Amino acid sequence: MNQVKLINGVELPQIGLGTWQITDRSQMVEVVSNAYDVGYRLFDTAAAYSNEIALSKAITEKGIAREAYILSDKVWNTSRGYRAVQEACHKSLKKFKTDYFDLYLIHWPASMKLYPDWEEINEDTWRGMEQLYKDGLAKAIGVCNFKIHHLESLKKTAEIMPMVDQVELHPGLNQNELLEYCKVNDIVVEASSPLGNGQILNNENLQMIAENKKKTVAQVCLRWGLQKGSILIPKTTNVGRMQENFDIFNFSLDKKEMDAIDKISYCGGIGIDSDEVEEFG
Template sequence: MEFYTLNNTIQLPCVGLGTWQITDRDRMAVLIRRAYEEGYRLIDTAAAYSNEIAIAKAIAAAGIGRKELLLSDKVWNTSRGYEAVQEACRKSLKKLKTDYLDIYLMHWPASKKLHPDWARINAETWRGMEKLCKDGYVRAIGVCNFKVHHLEELEKSAEIMPCINQFELHPGFHQDDLVLYCQEKGILVEASSPLGNGQILKHEGICGIAGRHDKSAAQICLRWSLQKGAAVIPKTADPDRLAQNIDVFDFSLSSEEMKELDDIPYCGGVGIDSDEVTEFG
């Protein structure tokens, strides 16, 4: 496994396991055990995924020591603000049966559509996350789905810069301006839905490049994000796909292939606009 170094020196695996929409406890137990055997050391979850307890049980059943894995969790939109985010984190820690998180992310910025004072709300939530960091409940804090204007506003009052911005990134949705902005600020880009939520894997252009490299379409998408300097957290509920999704370090895409993938029009993904997101997602 290769690693990125976050702005607070934590080593983040380039590939982690996404767990959105996996709630079945037996399935989670099989997945986490196999993921660990295959070399995964980063698990991405969120309070909103309703699977923190399943993850804790799976880790315990597999006998994996707490320090062997990085746990990345997210505060949901209904727990915004200085006190509420700290309370939400304590609940998540209890469910995950741990006394610290490696990474804690704000799941969505307060949206402009719902909150005229979105910048103040984000700043207050962030202040609560900084307190969690200072108190030792979390090792690193970051954001998800922040656009440039959200980051610019946050920076005005932040004492700690976000270590990560996790947002939708895949062929067909390159978000180059945001990637560049984050990289200039030392914020690691983490690609959510790196396979376009599974909807882009039959795209002719992606499949063509996959054929030339004797790789799968999923591996091409993951490699594309890695070559842009992003970490990836592909989700699979199929244990047999885990090995494939981590086997992305023995080939590279040419600049022509990267350009071809950049130029694909949007053809699938989650597609939620963070300036319009509701408190329910």
Template sequence: MSLTDTTGLNNGVSMPWVGLGVYKMESGDEVVHAVRSALDLGYRHLDTASFYDNEEGVGQAIKESDLPREELFITTKVWNDEQGYEETLEAFDRSLRKLGLDYLDLYLIHWPIEGMYKATWKALEQLYKQGKVKAIGVSNFMTHHLDDLLKDAEVKPMVNQIEFHPELYQEEIVDYCKQRDIQVEAWSPIGRGTYLDNPILQDLAQKYKKTSAQIILRWDLQHGIVTIPKSTRKVRQQENADLFDFELTADEMGKINSLNKNNRLGPHPDEMGK
């Protein structure tokens, strides 16, 4: 595997296994430089959102890179106060303008806002049918949200992006998505670096001559999960991409699974959605 290796979504679109997340990167120089350095290193998958307020900077970096558009996989998301059918269509157009793109590769509902996400999904289906976006999906949806959405959906989500790291090993939703051919993607994959000194991770890092963060990202990939670590520093971006020359054993995967504490760093979807 390499940075350009992809997984096939349920509609046949190819999505790179590893990407760059840009949450909390400042719009302007910080995000432009971070995206440019990632693209220089070989990243081709970028994940932003309306809420991050840095879509223009991401778009500027894409333009400056001179890379062919078809080589890139660009994701953005519709925020909570933009949800609803017409509102989402308008939000999509705003995001596309800010990014300076003709189409998106993936558009996600950022959170399952109660009473809104079904109308929002209808808008995503419309954008998908019009060819304005290659794939559509959701973010932070639990099994009950997906059950509800799938009752009326004409198009099945291709992706569910969730908070996923060793201390929040959401096995139920991962299994649910795998059974329905919905690709799981991890946000905050290294748990914001809050427990990289865990002895299990440290021991594995020493064994494989890697960092604890690299061990976690490799664990993601071996679970079949797309991962989008954030870093503004080129050296860290390089480390986050250096995942393909080792493989964790089944026993080691189990040890990392056992770190689960159901420890959320972000909001619970049911609380955020009210």
């Protein structure tokens, strides 16, 4: 399993399992057990997914030692601010019966559409994240859905910049400008939707590359994201697809293929813009 080293030395697997929409406890037990057997060691959740307890119980039932897996969680929009974000983290830690998260993220920036003081809100929340890091409650901290201007805003007051930015990234939404910005600023990009909404699987260019490589379109999409240097968080409950998604380390895409995928027009997007979205949750 390839590892990505964050600026503070913490290493994360380059592929993890997303758990969004998995709320049934018995299903979570099966999913976690299968994923661990396949080789997944990074489990990604969020307070908003309403499955923290289900994931905790599944990990316990599988008998996985705490040091044998990477746990990533996210604070929700209702807990913005210095104190609120710390309180939310403590609540989530209790659900997992653990002393720390390997990675703790802000789920969404405050939207400039709704908040004239969005910069101050994000800065205050980030100060709380920095305190969690200093207190050892999070081994690494970061953000989700932050654009370049959100990150530039944090720079004005941050003592510690985000180590990870989890964003929608897939063929049809290549995020090249953000990827370059993050590379220069030592921020690792995590692809929360590396297969988008599934429409990209019908793309003829991707299908042609997949046929030449004797791989599936999904594997080509994930390999592209891998070679971009991003961490991938695909979500599936099907053990066959878990294995398929994990089996991307034995081939590579050449520059011509990478460039062709980069040029795919916008498609397959989830369609949520962090600057435009109305507050939810």
